[in-house]
Amino acid sequence: MTFRATCLASAAVFAVCAAGPLAAQNKVDVAIVGDPDTFDPMISTKDVVSIVTQHFMETLYTFDESWQVVPLLASDMPTISEDGTTYTIPLREGVSFHDGSQMDSADVVASLNRWQEVASRGMAIADRISGIEATGPAEITITLSEPYAPLTTLLAFSNSAAVIYPEEIIAPQITDPIGTGPYRMEAHQPDQYTQLVRFDDYAQPGEAAGERAQTPDEIRFIPVPDTSTRIEGLLSGQFDYADSLSTEAFGRIEASDVAEPVLLEAFGWPLFAVNHKKGLMTDLNIRRAVQAALPYDDMLFAAFGDEKFFQTDGALYPEGWPWHNEAGIELYNINDPEKAAEYLDAAGYDGQPLRILTSRQYEFHYQMAEVAQMALEMAGFTVQMDVVDWATLAQNRDNPDLWDIYITHSPFLPEPTLTSSLFATAREGWANPEKEAILERFTAESDPDARKDIYAELQQQLYEDVGLIKIGNFNEVQGKSRSLTGVTPSPWPTFWNASKDQ
Template sequence: MSCASALALAMVVSGHAQAQTEIDVAMIGEPDTFDPMVSTKDVVSIVTQHFVETLFTFDDNWATVPLLAAAMPDVSDDGLTYVIPIREGVTFHDGSTMDSADVVGSLERWLKVASRGKSVAAYVDSVEATGDYEVTIKLNQPYAPLLSLLAFSNSAAVVYPEEILADHIDNVVGTGPYEIADYVPDQYIQLVRFDGYTQPTGAAERKQIPDEIRFVPVADPNTRVEGLLSGQFDFADSLPTESYGRLESSDVAEPLLLEPFGWPVFAMNRNKGMMTNIEIRKAVQAALPFDDMLYAAFGDEKFYQVDGAMYPEGWVWNNDGGVELYNQNDIEAAAEHLEKAGYDGTPLRILTSRQYEFHYQMALVAKAALEAAGFKVQMDVVDWATLAERRNNPDLWDIYITHSPFLPEPALISSFSAKALEGWDEPVKNEIFARFNTETDPEARKAAFKELQTELYEDVGFIKVGNFNSLQGKSRALEGVSASPWPKFWNASTSE
């Protein structure tokens, strides 16, 4: 081989070795904000976890571990004081260095603007910098779920430079392994590796393998499937269950089944309108045929379980409180509740979206059952971004359909909070929930949660439809990504 040919070959080999690695991810929609402190939406969490970080996070077993914290906190014997060491040498994407002032300012903002932060605020006396790299949180009574709330990635207690802190942040500056390079609305969000990233000491390594991660909003679920099967996408979220067989038999893609994933929920507007009447709520609860709704949504029992407990069997929080009121499927009882309520024929407005197709299919079955019981039902079918906007206005809906993963700490279920969008502000529930959150004995907390689940059914705070398994899909060449409610791509690689 001539020297020129050898040089050319070496250049080709070198070019392949240095080729840019891009991971393309199909999502159900795009975030309406890049500030996860003010949002509980999964699409926000999935994207933003790559460029903003919290003091703590969860490991693969849902244990809380340090992320921006240097270690787990030193907690006083009375449970009222948390001294948190902060990692040194952490750089924000604007080049500034994180210190305790940034953490204090960010936590104070979280307590003020985040739905989960607001639920904690009444228990917090102060957040203070007690050193350049130490923060102390003082409580007025014990609050067992504090660390779980500080670790969660939606309505998240992320840390920003104190200079950008405001009620509304337009340009988010984080510490994460990736940063935003480009954003074209309705087309893509492009993240690139942040070269100044320093690895956490407690959380698993964030290897920053891809050069780029591109999130693409694809509203139609079948288009997400076809894009995955064609090789256009490396990963696709929230796929219809009927695509499982095609993915399983494909040479290009494969299914990822997250089992059990979570629970669909009919969220009820307790702030305004007909759902403030308990007899109306009981009529809805009595009428809904959950087995039929789950079958319509998922088709195969591989993907769902008819189960009224808030947590599945095998979870520490599983109990049978109130479940005798689950899946009544009793049209006559529903009609009796409507008569007691003095129902006047006002349309029951159900807000849903087809971007999560299973939401829509459940709504169709629910509509038929509710109409059989005597309701007039108005289905408002919108895109997910519009739904997320409308649910903030209690004048626009009576029920909206959403879902939640099974979370390690029940206090993370935002619907239990009186400050959540639904507005379930009821004295009996509030007392039980407060007692659950301030109790530190594990057995006493389990007993309190059973009371809370019982009150959920008796007061019809919201309606759990059942359990379901989530179908995602990935390229067979993609490695380093597993099924997750909030899939992460910093360790992703392709074998091609």
Template sequence: MRFGSKGHLRLAAPRLLAALVAGTALAGPAFADTVNVAIVGEADTFDPMMSTKDVVSIVTQHFLETLYTFDGSWAVAPLLAADMPEISEDGLTYTIRLRDGVTFHDGSAMDSADVVASLERWLAVASRGKGVADKVEAVEATDPLTVEIRMTEAYAPLLSLLAFSNSAAVIYPQETIAETMTDIVGTGPYRIVEHVPDQYLQLARFEDYASRSEPSDGGAGARTQAPDEIRFLPVPDANTRVEGLLSGQYHFADGLPAESYARIAETEGVEPMLLRPFGWPVFAINHKDGLLTDLTIRKALQAALPMDDMLYAAFGDDNFFVVDGPMYPEGWAWRSEAGTELYNQNDQAKAADLLAEAGYDGTPLRILTSRQYEFHFKMAEVAKMALEAAGFTVEMNVVDWATLGQQRNDPALWDIYITHSPFLPEPALTDLYAPTSRLGWSEPEKDAILARFTTETDEETRRELFGQLQEKLYEDVGFIKIGGFNALMGHAAGLEGVTATPWPFFWNVTLD
């Protein structure tokens, strides 16, 4: 399937196509301003409303934009909005003024009708949009460049949700909006030129892009369109990404294994990029269907897992991981120890007793994972041994990342899927807590705490409520944090201006 902007689609040059198919690096002045980026796999959609996968966020943020974004300190900043919103004293009405002169890739001008239609779709189809939809009374255009969002109750994380590039509230032209998006038209600094699935996605500079004028700061401020073109190459094998970076085939490579750090650091012409701390691996639990709808069996799962062994198998070097139960690392305002006595029990005998109490009949525990993030697979292997020692029958389903993204939407196909998340500035951005997420974790006391947490505006009270939410997470085994980890990326020494972020972007980079 080919995606492109209306009036801007062109075919890649034959030389480019031949080189991409052959997997070779490109040379010569015609391509001196093309940045080659190796990503962990195919972005299976270019509609980020429909996905929470990082690989989708990384790609789509270059051609689709939101009303707000995050600056380098993770504070919300305006992007397509002219400025921060005016919020009524009761916290129920947000008045958002839009930037004038913003142009879509099809040549049409962005106005409030496009924003209203896009936000209404986001509330209806995006996992994070659906999580707040019941609190939104209306989204209306009050003039061509002003949008009003009226809430039924105060909702503290709203601006963070509107700023996030993951399950994102991106703005489309009203005329292109459909249940399934087939015409991907945005306002971003780059536009889609050519897409060959599982081979490459070619983006070219959008010449009519309306950049902000403020200095670049994280995702905020000016987006300078420094490269002429950006090429995203799905490379599922982690070792292939490393070798391609070292050989000069890729200017940037994402999701590299920890054991490659020393080799990258010692090789002339390339540099490692370590994000410390980055995030947390998670065993996502199916609360909608199957074995783990039983709380006692969930407790047996939690009791059996050896977090330290799993993390060591995944990363091999304790410079890259920490065995840590709180949902946020040291130094973060959200950090709490509540409930963490249930973390890293590594007690297979206790788990066996819980399975007996539950009347476990040997039904296979189905773990869905992928090798494109090799550390996911390595954790699953260790978990399988510990769970079998406790008496579980374990069935591993190892698929590519795109297939995992599809299968996890069907609760009949899995009991656990393995994923990870960066540490996010607002806990409500982690949609796993919401009963509307694909996990379906809904428990009356937890849901009440979550509702109070999202409507409370006092930061100290919110921190206390998050501690209660974390405690409930451990007690009800909503999902399982394995620990904390640092993420490794790498780039060519001549690639300047790369921002260290979980979702790397390339509009401000220069290539020597």
């Protein structure tokens, strides 16, 4: 359906218009950093895709508020064989897709088979999956060639997600998504909005997953690439919620009568993703030179401005997480240009530009990149900064000919193997025999304490081989209208329980 709307955008103003007489009375407007480039969450690891699609696409499992895996489209947790290789998963009955058809085991099998072929996280374990079959109208069985302890966590994640589609639409590319979620997509106006409306035949999940109350009639996700524009729209009352705001605006939002800040403490970690497939960074000495040259304190201060918004911390998980350890962190925050120059000499560096791919839609990425460029040039690098919009960055990072480092970030995830960069199948292509052996032991081990010890080995290997470069920890600033309730703070906020005081 196409609606007529006249909308204006500038650095200071972003006006979003109602869609005529069909506009919902109970509508939540959410400002996000950009337009999703796909509505097929299987093929994307971008948060902007996950935030939108989780409202209309669903997985077999999800997470509760304590990040424990609970059933969603499955009716219970799986029955797992003693050797850890067979997962029998019962399915909920009476679940409708948005096209009116009923979900059954054939839909789930077809979807999971596609997931292991096209999704980065599915591909990472595809060689361990011996088969996925329907063992009843409301039951599937996944057979593995060897144990894989984080399987249910992987099936629960909304990013590179194992979502369930009707069998009839399964194809290498899906442009018109049909899901089971509490909302369905009504309209998408590129670079203007994505409109979701309530799915009246939605079947509520069990108690463990929590009620998805479908309180708003309509949810609109509005791409607003400029951080300042998201902030001004929130403060003016134009947006009910705004994602990824600059820390400098925290005080203004806090003092507002209209809006209030949402602070997610120890939210995640900014990182420099390393190209292990082609280019300069395939040389270990070059990687170590970058690792030695970067001034993490200065980069974090430039990006976040106040120590209440960041921590200079090399552990891949902060204190308080079960995965926290300090293996390898002596190689974190070296900040020594002379040491970096020694590594460059050992590599025979000839001045070839180090290409850093970044974007200003996440302004803190760009601010870190500026400080990094100065430090790397001081160490002897020639640096080429390629600053593009986020959609172009997401496209270019899939081509290893175009970059040496790209800047990104990740929330802290409940299971380390959800970090796709650890796998050789990821776009970065980090692979070496020692790391692969550690990772294989880690994913096969089911004992929690043993897994923690193996993860420490993996962190040590990441630092020694410079698999990726963690910059530190940061706290995320989001913002919401003071009249909006029912939204639980999260890296991927959901709005099916959101309501506004009139």
